[in-house]
Amino acid sequence: MDCKDRELTAFHPFPRIVSRETAAMSQCASKHSPKLERDGRVACIWLCDADKRNALDACALEVLELRCKEARVLVEQHDVDVVVLRSEGAAFCAGFDLAACAEDPSRVAELLTRLSACVQELRAIDAPLVARVQGAALAGGCALLTACDFVVVAADSQLGYPTHRIGISPAISIPTLFSRMGARARAMLMANELMNGRTALEHGLATHCVDRGEDLDAAVTTLVERLLAKGPLAMRATKQWMRRIEECDSGEFGRACGRDAGALTDARDASIALASGEEFANMLRAFWASRAKARE
Secondary structure, eight states, X not given: OOGGGOOOOTTOOOOEEOOOGGGGGOSOOOTTSOEEEEEXXXXXXXXXXXXXXXXXXXXHHHHHHHHHHHHHHHHHTTSOSEEEEEESSSOSBXXXXXXXXXXXXXXXXXHXXXXXXXXXXXXXXXXXXXXXXXXXXXXXXXXXXXTOSEEEEETTOEEEOTTGGGTOOOGGGHHHXXXXXXXXXXXXXXXXXXXXXXXXXXXXXXXXXXXXXXXXXXXXXXXXXXXXXXXXXXXXXXXXHHHHHHTSBOGGGOBOXXXXXXXXXXXXXXXXXXXXXXXXXXXXXXXXXXXXXXHO
């Protein structure tokens, strides 16, 4: 189902598609590309490739970065006071689309670079940013959540970084994940095991959890309405100051550099360097071959 055919809820979430000049900048845009919609003071960024479980290839990431920039501009112009990140289908985002990388492992460098850019663009949005998570949010999909202020999950959602089995490090998420989860991020990243929605809430990756997937819309609606009732200028100032503290010396609290631009860039480069080696290429090809055999 395309975004434009979506049935609207009582909250009327985001029925009008935002049309901007940046949409013409990308040669990748298609009916399955990420979309940006707006309704009043709320904007929504949609992942719209449900058939691929919203897995992200280079084109999808390019368009997603543009959508994030468009949302940031809407906030800066005071046209929007809350932004929601969500997706079509049964899965929030299954991570990277590895089909092209299985043929040429060097292509993963572009995916990592573009994912890092998307995370940084999401972080730069000064309005409250809410993620609605159904089903799987894996690897790159989970990385997107770490840039959000609120993460609303279903109890049966699956979140995590199953990346070591293909020889790649989730280092790109370390700066933002440690900011959310503290010491528990270490075990999550090293074990490479998935957690359900309830565990994600207990460990700090999620901020809200509902029992059933069908309750997600109501929970997001309630949260968005609460955020809209607050002073938008105060909310913007709060996000700006949190980012400033994270990016500079914060006095008695010590230097909180875990999410500054330099740390994010270093984490990206570390991931790319590892993905340039033989381990990643060999493990990815073996993994992809096992998937092909399983489908026979």
